[in-house]
Amino acid sequence: MEFLKTLGIEGINPGTSTGRKHHESKETISSFTPTNGDKIATVGVTTREQYDQVVEEAQKAYKVWSQMPAPQRGEIVRQIGQKLREYKEPLGKLVTYEMGKIYQEGLGEVQEMIDICDFAVGQSRMLYGKTMHSERPQHRMYEQWHPLGIVGIISAFNFPVAVWSWNAMIAAVCGNVMIWKGSEKTPLCGVAVQKIVAKVLKENNLPEGIFNLVTGDREVGEWMTEDERIPLISATGSIRMGKEVAKTVGGRLGKSILELGGNNAIIISEDADIEMAIRATVFGAVGTCGQRCTSTRRLIVQESVYDQVKDRLLSIYENISIGDPLDENTLVGPMIDQGAVDQMQNALKEIEKEGGKVITGGEPLDEDGFYVKPAIAEVENHYDIVQEETFAPILYLIKYKTLDEAIELHNGVKQGLSSAMFTLNMREAENFLSARGSDCGIANINIGTSGAEIGGAFGGEKETGGGRESGSDAWKAYMRRQTNTMNWGDSLPLAQGIDFDV
Template structure:
């Protein structure tokens, strides 16, 4: 390793059992806006997983972390303060490694996720871990019953690359609030962003050794070990649905509690009485947010058949105003895709869509340097085609005509996914009625924003199992114990 590589690797180390450690192996991290190497992280192997899980097990079994809610609230308060204090360093790291625009780091890429920690620190101060069920009479005696909500145990948390801070804190904060201990692994494309969290925990909080362990690795065996380790009680994963299926199957060997936040192919329905300019703006600028690398983005735009061409013109006009380029530039709206591999996947899907009969209205080209891809609109899309069914994870919008409200609902629900969606219409009751018929875990009506730390987030069908954030996000990491005693 060169001197520069060593300096970067030392700055971002693994966190295992309270110690920031090296492994002697490095994982390169690229700046997706340039395609150049940005830094290096130590790469974990199976041995590091075993050490991290052992540390988490000891911390859960041998300390009072799981039972001392007041101390946990104190530590989450500290973590929130430390994250805010290191905000600009984290912002620079997120822009460079994730390819997020500077504007986005002021929202869902960084600052909003930090407030998830604040939310759970506050919730912990009022959350009742005991529920009284009252008394019942059994064979002439009074029996008092109650439920105690206990920490589920050791958590293996695996995050994706697209929103590394959001995904890390949506797992880490509620699991710590619940009293669990955690082994967190970041994505191999964005290892430094996740390791920075471990460094802040080690240097600026009273979180005991072993309670949080943070790893980085591109080794598939690391993920397998985390999800099958006999000392892991809970697995939480964010990523693709195919990988989610594998994780669910792997965890079944030891019947671990599993919850998954997976893919999406969300539809935005534009009703015939909608404000078409508003709907077009929402759809256009949503799909290019973080270059379309968001599982809940509305990637299918459903419009009345008679208005199809009008909507195509509006969206194409909006795409023409999307500025892409240096994510550090405050004027940049769209950053790059995460890698050349992802860009090739997106380009292949677009090319096959055109071959299958979709109309390429605009876009469909790679932009250099880095891993940029032009905002792309495909019109006259068959709702059963690959581009309408497969998650693209790029700035590609599929425009699909429909005949009436029932047809729009049918098309929107014609997916293995059920993560999110949207509807636009002047009649609020009609729009809400449509929303209630779509089988998804989140939904926006006329641009309503459902995304915040107190709102449960997750999906139906193959978009996942369980919910992150909100009170229910805490309860995903709890086990319920029902107790009863005979009264004198």
């Protein structure tokens, strides 16, 4: 395919930072497209020797990169954003072809990379500290922020390029260098992005070790989390994985940013604009075939409008176009692999076993690729299967009577990423956004759970991990704070009025 050639993807690709003289990897990962199961290409798995060489080169690059003024680092990030604009179409197609999300979403993911580059360029001139008044005469106090060093980024298959950029571009303007391990299910996306970024570094005579790529399974990720040379690990994935990362990184007193599971809900009030709520629900529930961390999993509906919402959803689900994600008429592409399809089928069986009812969809389609019909099920919030995050297009319908009950149901799961409420009632809206309302990191009124903008800090509470990436002041997570005191006088007064003469 032409877009693969444009991105420099070959039949066999190095999985460790391109342009390096590493020993050839004997082990490889094959990338398969979920659209029809065909093999796309192979990628070399990073060996331990290669990994250590990458870390060493990253350390060398850090000495150069961290000494550049932040606005100059921002200029390099600006050029990366410009290069991504040039490659937006082929990279968007690769995201679609390797991951399975529809082409519009693939393009949107690359646009998100471009947007975060633009944001980071501005941030490079706003790494602000504070000044404080000292209690001692002729003293000045202030704080400043310094880079950490190497930032390790472990990303998931569902956003194979965007989540890396949230971390990498902000961390870069802060003066850090990056080592990235993407998902073994989407390794070509990492290879393609590495090649794009390497062009910018080469054009500016900068060391390639500023941005680094390693490829492999859990073992490579464990090397990173155990490595004391990497002070910060930003990991996106399952709750189970996140707990292991937190334990390992915390055990060496390192820092971590965790973006883990979401079990996101929309509350639809009797005072909602129903059609608006339905549109947001469908996009959140079936977009990316239900494989977003912000996918809408639970729909908590006021009993007076429950049947109306249910009937409208059923009519839409009957006509959703499922198929080749590169076809512009498709709304739902495939799941990532057969394992994901099997997980969905197991969840549907568990729903029925616990007393729920699947009222539409769920069955795999009889064709090449990993296609399923999005499902809707009537359930109770306390079911074990509802309490879990099934990474699949299953939407749970739940009734409520009062607002207090709705909020209790909403918050009654262990995850706390994204949330939404549809209502035209100001009191309901303010209740949902108050301290007694949504307990999630993201809470929206009259928009869905998916589609966060890069300007806000992204992340969640409870078992979602508590991390924050992307906008607002998330940049502080990639830096260390330093408090400074400057004595410009000719005496040495002590704080708290302590008298200590010698």
